[in-house]
Amino acid sequence: MFDRTLLVVLALLLVAACVIVGRILRPGTLADRAVAFDTLASVIMCGLLVDAARSNDGLRLDLAVVLGLLGFLTSVTVARFIELREGKES
DSSP: OHHHHHHHHHHHHHHHHHHHHHHHHSOOOHHHHHHHHHHHHHHHHHHHHHHHHHHTOHHHHHHHHHHHHHHHHHHHHHHHHHHHHHHHHO
């Protein structure tokens, strides 16, 4: 039962990652792509957490925390860049 649930969750995460990559490849604004990359990092982080639950391995938990922190810092940096860029244009 637990193995089937993990497979379903990983399949849904794979579908979500494919949709997000499609959004990244489609033309759009910098903010749209930044949100898509942040969402992709979250999906990868969830995949690491599901795999950590399956294998009972603490290393993947550490990797998920590091990825979450990097995703947060990246989002803040891109938001600050967009804010500064728009301030100079007006």
